[in-house]
Amino acid sequence: MGNGRPLILVTNDDGITAPGLHALVNAMSALGDLYVVAPDSPQSGMGHAITIHNMLRLDKVEVHGDHDWYQCSGTPVDCVKIAMDKILPRKPDLCVSGINHGSNSSINVIYSGTMSAAMEGAIEGIPSVGFSLLNYSLDADFSGAAHVARIVASRVLEKGLPQGSLLNVNIPSLPLEDLKGIKICRQAMAKWEEEFDERIDPTRRKYYWLTGKFVNHDRGEDTDEWALANGYVSVVPVQFDFTAHHAIPFLNEQGYELNKIAR
């Protein structure tokens, strides 16, 4: 440390043993000094959850390479918060999250622990990027995704990002030579249609598994879904100002008033 090299915080939501995290660590090694702070167990779908009704464990662990690895019992967002307060010697130059096993395109950005960790980095004022490979398999080939991650991370280290924004990078599960390029996109207006799978346990009580069908009615060719379906890496700039600014005039016209008498 103190050698002028960039300081990079690496985290994920699939947990400290996930191959996607190790691929990302390898990809970042040439770019700076790394601290890895990741959940001690899988945390997919945790969104922007934080741990406020339970205590947290944090342990330094031996994994591999020259880097400092820590595992935390909390969520991906907890990992970023505790790294900032208890681990990092200074504010890092970059926060990267992933490489996620599975897509975080379109509406999945909202449910994703990977993207929430990157968003927490951005809230802390750190240039931040989440990476996801469109392949849920534990033995997916991360080589193309790792190459993309290095290109994007280098560019962000060099150029920075507009204030209040981070990047959501999704990568088709294709060999590097078959990737068509990188497209800057908007989030497609897609959603999941829920289908809960109903089952009966050995004591005859019902239980449910969340499943669903991904539905994209957004026909725009400027969306992440379009880019991914056409063999491009999608890069969506994401913000944590959730205000629907366009709705403010509409609501003001309606005259929301505090009538203290009428019940």
Place this chain on the structure above:
Amino acid sequence: MGNGRPLILVTNDDGITAPGLHALVNAMSALGDLYVVAPDSPQSGMGHAITIHNMLRLDKVEVHGDHDWYQCSGTPVDCVKIAMDKILPRKPDLCVSGINHGSNSSINVIYSGTMSAAMEGAIEGIPSVGFSLLNYSLDADFSGAAHVARIVASRVLEKGLPQGSLLNVNIPSLPLEDLKGIKICRQAMAKWEEEFDERIDPTRRKYYWLTGKFVNHDRGEDTDEWALANGYVSVVPVQFDFTAHHAIPFLNEQGYELNKIAR
């Protein structure tokens, strides 16, 4: 049902026994037919978490009043999803969440299970509102907040909301007569500065509690924080398109290119 009255889904993140939920149910009773689907235990800080690595329980319970009450073992977002698939006779006319015990203003919208439930309602195409009282106490006085909730919910049922938006309503902990009015606001650019409280357990291992200091450097008088500090109810329209549209030209100028050779 089938009587032409609005159908209203009521949920929260403090759990089915929380006084704030019961205050909201009472406030909504005059406006339509209610289904209450709430977590079976407190779920504060769960953000937009969903349950994908565990099964869910769902049980109809007897609470009070003429309404149908269900408790679910999942997160607030799970509650909305399972209500849509397994409980509601049709798509509801309104989804309300809360009344949360504590503020969900500014950046808290991101961590909040209350707001994530409302956001999930909006993703499902339901006009949706989250309500929060600026008082964490279990025996807080919800009468003013309940009055506000009824006014806002009536207006939303009557006028609807712009597509892709929902409302984040925060209410000062004041008697109704001391509330100054309702202000349509933007989310203040505030954040938490983490301070993890380090302790030692009986086996001499370290553990941590997440605490923090809320810091608002946003001096705007059009923010939710300003409104609340000045005795107004804040209403922020929120969107689930997280795209930082203003950042797209900046990124395009930088020419993110897929160099397949350089490592």
